[in-house]
Amino acid sequence: PLLCDGRLTCFLFPLLLLLRAPLLFSFGERTCPNSCRCEGKTIHCDSSGFLEVPENISVGCQGLSLRYNELHTLLPYQFAHLGQLLWIYLDHNQISVVDSRAFQGVRRLKELILSSNRIASLHNSTFHGVPNLRSLDLSYNKLEILQPGQFHGLRKLQNLHLRSNGLSNIPIRAFLECRSLEFLDLGYNRIKALTRTTFLGLQRLMELHLEHNQFSRINFFLFPRLANLRSLYLQWNRIRVVNQGLPWTWYTLQKLDLSGNEIQTLDPAVFHCLPNLQVLNLESNKLSNVSQEAVTAWISLTTISLAGNIWDCGVGICPLVAWLRNFRGSKDTTMICSSPKHLQGEKIMEVTRNHGICEENDYFMTETPSPMPELISDATAEPTFASTSCSPTTPPTSTFGPLPPFRLRPIPHPTYPGHMSKDTRNTAIRTRPTLISPPVMEHMALHK
Known part of the structure; x- marks a missing residue:
């Protein structure tokens, strides 16, 4: 200390600050691990x-x-x-x-x-301390079971990834409290069956992945509580049968992937209850033909995939051929005949035209293409149940005119290579069909 102007003045104070500066700065810095x-x-x-x-x-x-x-x-x-x-x-x-x-x-x-660890089991209270989770990824582990209450309290969870584990079943009401969930991935597991309570509580779910499991049949009556679902992925299971169960109308579903299964026949009732379905993938199944009733139910499709089936290019293929000739959306151009033997490897659309298998008729739209429609409101739409029919209250407007009947003809043996007709698909005007809004109905609860 020094005297200055008769007062004790700490002239050394600035010097002390300079000496202590490195220490102060070290306390203020955030540590960073090596x-x-x-x-x-x-x-x-x-x-x-x-x-x-x-x-x-x-x-x-x-x-x-x-x-x-x-x-x-x-x-x-x-x-x-x-x-x-x-x-x-x-x-x-x-x-x-x-x-x-x-x-x-x-x-x-x-x-x-x-994800991508070796977790084989989790205690049912593991995530109880993180109630604000929005995204949880447990994919690519070794989980074989989910504990009851595993996701209890995760009311804000929006995305749940459980892909590529060893799950063989899902506990009852496993996702009951995941009321905000929008995306659920259960693909690449060993799940063989679902129950009506599996997806209880998932009113906001928009995308569900169940591909690469071990389902042999799917009943759409398992899904009525998924009233906001837009996309359902069921590819590469062992599904032989897809049916509707108790009829109900699923207004929100827009994309359905059933490729890579063992489906031999399409149930028209399933598609009658999906009035707003836009994308349908049926590649690599065991379909030999599609009935007139089934193609008539495809009223809103904009994209369809049918390659890799065992198509029989006899007269039974004609309803599908007639529908495809009128379809203005995205479709396969590589559908190949598997039978009869003398037509194996031929393109279906080409061979049916060149060999007169189906009646050669020109099909025209009966209505003027409409502009891009508004999609269904994000508000949750209640599924509609009916006792005998799942047809909408207001009849849907098809993007196709009525298909004229075709005359069946015998299949002549080819005497020369068929000539491929010009594909005018790229020059056709593409429009998306008008989506059907659910009718106003009283709330109907579904109980087991």
Whole structure:
């Protein structure tokens, strides 16, 4: 201290500040673990060979990525000191043990990625401490069962990924509290059957993946509670039969993928109850023909895929051929005859025209193409049930005119190579059919 103007003045104070500055700055800095990259409030510790979660992570961290490491176990309260976390990426590790309290203390967490690990089981309370989750990814693990109440309390969850595990069944009311769920992926598992309560509570679900499982038959009456579903993926199962069960009208479904199954016959009742279906994939099944009743029910399709079936190019193929000639949407141009033997490998549309298998008629639209319609409102539409018929209250307006009857002709043996007619599909005017709105009806509850 020095005297200045008769007062004790701390001239050394600025010097003391300079001496203490490095210490002050070190306290103010956010710590960044070795081998990690820190950007603001996010920390990336990917591909760094970590055997456990680093300890010196800033308490203000909001995003933590530990992808592609060697983590094996998640301990109790593993992230409790990081209460500000909004997302954690733990995929592509060797995690096989997850303590039921591993995620306690991170209630703000919105996204949790645990895919591509070795998790074989999870306690039913594992996710009870993260009620604000929006996205949960458990795909590519070894889960064989889901515990009752596994997703209890996840009322804000919007996306749930369970693809590529070993699940063989789904517990009753497993998703009951996932009332905000919009996307559910159960593909690539071993599920053989569903019940009417499997999807109870999923009123907002828009996309459901059930491909690459072990279903042998599908009854659409399993899905009436999915009143907002837009897309259903059932490809590459072992499905031989698809039926409707108790008739009801599914107004919201717009995309249905049944490719890679063993379907031999199409039930017209199924399609009569899907008045707004736009995309239908039936590739790689065992269809030999499609009935007049079935093609008449395809009133709103804009895209259809039919390749890879065992088409019989006899007179039974004529209803499908007549429908395809009038269809102005996206369609296959590679449909091949599997029988009779002398027509094997020939293109269906070409051979039926050149060899006069079906009546050669010109089909015209009976109405002026309408502009792009408005899609169904996002508001949940109640499924409509009927005692004997699932036809809409207001008859749908088809994009096709009435198909004239065709005259059956015997199949002549080819004497020369058929000449492919010019495909005018690209020059045709494409329009999308008017979607049918559900009628106003009183609420009808469905009980088992």
